[in-house]
Amino acid sequence: MSYSATDHADKNQGLSIILPTFNESGSIKGVITSLLNHTKSHAVELLIVDDDSADGTADIVRTLARQDSRIRIIQRVGRSGLASAIKEGLIAAVHPIAIVMDSDGQHEPSSVQMAFKALSANNDLVVGSRFLDQSEIRGLSSRRTDGSTMANRMARWSLPKSYAHLTDYMSGFIALKVERCLPFIRKVDVNGFKFLYELLAISKGQLSIVEIPLHFQPRLYGSSKLDYAVLWDFVISLIHTSTFRILPRRAISFGLVGASGVVIQLLSTFILMTIGLSFPQSLPLAVITAASSNYLINNILTFGDRRQKGRQLIKGLLKFLLVASLPSLANVGLATGFYNMIQSHAVLAQLAGIIVVYIWNYAASSRFVWNTP
Numbered sequence: 289m290s291y292s293a294t295d296h297a298d299k300n301q302g303l304s305i306i307l308p309t310f311n312e313s314g315s316i317k318g319v320i321t322s323l324l325n326h327t328k329s330h331a332v333e334l335l336i337v338d339d340d341s342a343d344g345t346a347d348i349v350r351t352l353a354r355q356d357s358r359i360r361i362i363q364r365v366g367r368s369g370l371a372s373a374i375k376e377g378l379i380a381a382v383h384p385i386a387i388v389m390d391s392d393g394q395h396e397p398s399s400v401q402m403a404f405k406a407l408s409a410n411n412d413l414v415v416g417s418r419f420l421d422q423s424e425i426r427g428l429s430s431r432r433t434d435g436s437t438m439a440n441r442m443a444r445w446s447l448p449k450s451y452a453h454l455t456d457y458m459s460g461f462i463a464l465k466v467e468r469c470l471p472f473i474r475k476v477d478v479n480g481f482k483f484l485y486e487l488l489a490i491s492k493g494q495l496s497i498v499e500i501p502l503h504f505q506p507r508l509y510g511s512s513k514l515d516y517a518v519l520w521d522f523v524i525s526l527i528h529t530s531t532f533r534i535l536p537r538r539a540i541s542f543g544l545v546g547a548s549g550v551v552i553q554l555l556s557t558f559i560l561m562t563i564g565l566s567f568p569q570s571l572p573l574a575v576i577t578a579a580s581s582n583y584l585i586n587n588i589l590t591f592g593d594r595r596q597k598g599r600q601l602i603k604g605l606l607k608f609l610l611v612a613s614l615p616s617l618a619n620v621g622l623a624t625g626f627y628n629m630i631q632s633h634a635v636l637a638q639l640a641g642i643i644v645v646y647i648w649n650y651a652a653s654s655r656f657v658w659n660t661p
Contacts, residue, residue, distance in 0.1 A: 301330055301331065301385075302330060302331035302332060302333070302382070302383035302384065302385070303327060303330045303331070303332045303333075303383055303385050303386070303387060303400070303404065304332075304333050304335055304377075304378075304381030304382060304383040304385070304386040304387070304466070305323060305327070305332065305333070305334050305335065305386070305387045305388075305389065305400065306335050306337060306374060306377035306378060306381065306386060306387070306388045306389075307319065307320075307334060307335070307336045307337070307377075307389065307390075307391040308337050308338075308339075308370055308373035308374055308377065308388075308390075308391060309336055309337065309338045309339070309341060309345050309346075309349075309391045310338070310339040310341055310345075310368070311341045311342060311343045311345060312341065312343075312345050312391045312392060313341065313343040313344045313345045313348055315391065315392050315393045316336070316345055316348055316349060316391055317348055317352065318393065319391055319392075319393055319397075320334055320336075320349070320352055320359060322397045323397045323400065324356070324358065325397070326397040326398060326400055326401065327397075327400060327401075330404070331383065332358055332383075333358055333359075333360055333381070333382060333383060334358060334359045334360065335360050335361075335362065335377050335380060335381060336349045336359070336360070336361045336362070336391070337361075337362045337364065337373040337374070337376055337377040338361060338362065338363045338364065339364050339367075339368040339369070339373060340363060340364060340365050340368070346361060346363045349361045362376060362377065362380065364376070367593075368593055369478055369479070369593050370483065371476065371477070371478045371479070371482070371483045371486065372478035374388050374483040375473060375474075375476050375478055375483065378464075378466065378469075378470075378473050379470070379473065379474070381466055383466070384465065384466055384467060385404065385407060385463065385464070385465060385466065386463070386464055386466050387400055387403055387404075387461075387462070387463040387464075388460070388461065388462050388463075388483070389416075389460065389461045390460050390461070393505060393506075394504055394505050394506070395416065395460070395461045395502065395504070395505075396502070396503050396505060399416055399461065399500065399502060399503075400463075402500050403416065403461075403463035403500055404463065406463070406498050406500050407463050407464070407465065409498075410496060411496050411497065411498045412464060412465050412468045412469060412495040412496045412497065413462060413463070413464045413465075413469065413487075413495050413496070413497045413498075414462065414463040414464070414497070414498055414499070414500060415454060415456060415459050415461070415462055415484065415497060415498075415499045415500075416456070416459050416461030416462065416463075416499070416500055416501075416502040417454070417455045417456035417459060417499040417500065417501060417502060418436070418456050418459065418502050418504045419436075419437070419440070419455040419456050420455055420499060420500075420501040421501075422501035423501040423502050423503070423504070424501075424502075424503040424504065425504045426503070426504060426505055426506055436456075436458050439457070439458050439522060440455065440456060440457050440458060442526055443457035443458070443485055443526070444457065446489075446526050446529045446530050447485075447488050447489060447529070448488075448492055448493030449493070450493035451488055451493060451497065454497065454499060455499060456499065456502075457482070457484060457485050457488065458482050458484070458485065459484055459502075460482075460483075460484075461502060462483075462484055468495075469487070469491075469495065472487055472490050472491045472494075472495075473487065475490045476490060477528075477537055479521070479537050479538070479593065482522070482525070485525060486525065489525075489528075489529045489533070517588060517589055517592045520541070520589045523544075524537050524540050524541050524544075525537075527540050528540055538590055538591070538650075538654065538660070539650055541586075541589060541590040542586060542590050542649075542650045542654075543646065543650075545582055545585045545586050545589065545590060546582060546646055546649070548581070548582075548585065549578040549579070549581055549582040550578070552574075552577060552578045552581045553574045553575060553577070553578035554574075556570075556573065556574035556577045556578065557570045557571060557574040560573060560574060576609070579608065579609055579612045580605065580609070582608075582649075583604065583605050583608040583609075583653075583657075584605075586653075587601065587604065587658075591654075591658040591660070594658045594659065594660065596658075604657055604658075607653075607656060607657045608653055608657050611649070611652045611653050611656055611657060612645075612649055612652075612653070
């Protein structure tokens, strides 16, 4: 039987609850059922933003939505990422108050009512914190808890001082007044590490924020999606914010990966010269080795949302080497000329060539290899 959101409450007190999902078929039904039971006193919509899950998550939600009009689904094809899912869900929300929470059962549905009450005061944003005195953590390993504590310290250092009272900048549970926060939400970089961190950085201290304690639970199903790419995104977010967000995030990541390529090129040249090749003979091989390494690392970290696999990985590598061929030739030419005519120093000679080709490689490979604007 269909349920109308106007049956129990005035729409002005309505809640839009955004649940980003990716392969959450084991938990999503239970989370939705529990949330509906805990929000009967409000007009509510549950907006599930699914990244085209392969395990049938969207089909489960669609079946539930046919039975209850409070449930909506946005199934995304060709775009993915937690931050972009949250942003898309918040922009699509129909009610003036929105709550974002995990779909794996780690956030208790009872926290929704607490967040709503806290937001009813003169606050723009409520953050569910795992690290207040009244909080309880049952769903994180000691290693992840320590990692989150360190990340929070670094986040506090990089954000406006008016947010220094917060304890959990990495939280996935937030409640906000949509109209007040929407101008900032629209500017959030969806490639960022955490949506909350990006929102705080963009708002530049203009939001009134309070925290509520969370009782953080073990996942109902599956395992954490935290990986090295996520940690890399956090490093990029810190640098991006600390440098006043002047350079694009991808450019920063591309540059750091390029720095690793410098090390690989220098090391390769050293090894090749050690086994008897001359500098002019060693350099082309070292440049190709470094370029291949840059491609593979960028494919995982810088362009993770457009990661190429299988045959596309090989095609992408060939494209990357083709795109980099002209600047690579320039790299070899400049370095060789520097070595022969200015100073016979292999390291300085290579650095002279590497610096010249960075901008070309970033701009050209972004467009022609990973098809980003």
